[in-house]
Amino acid sequence: MTPVSPPPRRLLPACWLSAAVLALAGCGAVLPGAPGSAEQTTIGAPVGAELAALVPAPDAFPAGYPAVVLPAEAAAQAAADLDGVGPGATVEPARCAPPPELAGPAVAVGTDEESRSSLTVELSRTDQPLARLRTRLAECANVRVLRAGAAATVVTDLLDEAPDAAPAPDDALALLRTVSPDRGGAALTQTMRTVIGQVGDVRITVTGMVFGGSEPEPGPVDELFATAVERVRAG
Template identity: 45%
Template sequence: MSSGGLTLKRRTLVAGLAVLTLSLAGCSSSVSGVAEPAASADGTTARIAASLDSMLLTPADFPAPYQAIVLSPQAVAQAAADLGGIPAGAKVEPAGCKPPTQDYGPDSTAMIVGTDNDKRATVTVELTRVDRPLAARKAEIGQCLDVTTTKDGATAHVTTKILPGPPIDADDTAAMRQTVTSGESGAEVKQSMLTLVGQVGDVRVSATYMSFGAGKPDSATLDQVFTEAVQKVRAA
């Protein structure tokens, strides 16, 4: 695939949710509480019995003007790659920075995407079942702040900045700003994501604002849906 093909692919979100983006400013969280890592007696994450689908936000939980849809398991895999900035099957340098293998079945991953068509931006909430604390994943990301990906002859650069985790009632939290730069010099495309993460037991909650165009990130909506998503898991 040519670099132009990769650029076009990066401009397309799953289920036809096209967006354009710019580097995002920081996110201000208004939620309260203190994150304290928690685990079961044997050191593993405590399991939450409720299904992911039952804990996922619904389209009605997204404020206007966001139009939200719950993604099918088939669509989730592609959307997750878009949000992470690393295409499936891509060569990654450093080699140890490939994302962990993820099961996209309904018992392992659930995702809802809200789109602001005017701003051509999205807010995505993802729930995943995990078998280790968030601290382990944060340590991995900290070793992979500057990554180069290559697929079908096209190269992209993924940079990550770790931000303070949002204060919310979860076992642990994290936040990061990522920028994916692809395309040839003079015709580069920058895809930027601002992500809030919280873990409750064995369920990891991620909320990501993604955009390709000019303008400030919608921090208020990102905070709102993230807070509601974590609270819904906590209440399960």
């Protein structure tokens, strides 16, 4: 989830994920698919290391995705865009708005220049177990997002299985998300395949994103997720 390069107008407000990312980069029940992890209803022991020290380095990205670690301001923008919402947006229904971050995330992003697809890993701190996110996603499968005079429909489908990772996270889930702007047609539609895991108070989010209605390949997403979980576990 191999698309064609989006037209230049993909950088307009309706296309929210994200000019900053592509410019900097190119430029309990046992959870299926995650042996040893269980649905997380409490937070584990905090991870002591700084997030910036735990985010996978560019040379740890899958082949074909030359990557950079984003500076703090761009990291915050990219993390917000991965929800399909973006900073300053209004979500309908309001209860489906993502909760605020506890602190600035650490983000690295790689871009396949040929397909113009991106691969992003985000590490953030949270005071909530992953079970709460799973519930919110299930209840907010279809939302409207309004931002800077533009509108989009965000559809999120929870997938049956999260990928294997060794060592395993405390909990993990996988989803497929489309962001369809009201204007611009299929060429501006973003499709994201995301795997989210948690180790203690660190939430690990890995997202593959393409434009144009196809789906990102799961392999690079799963590979980077396993790398990120291992790095956080080693803390």
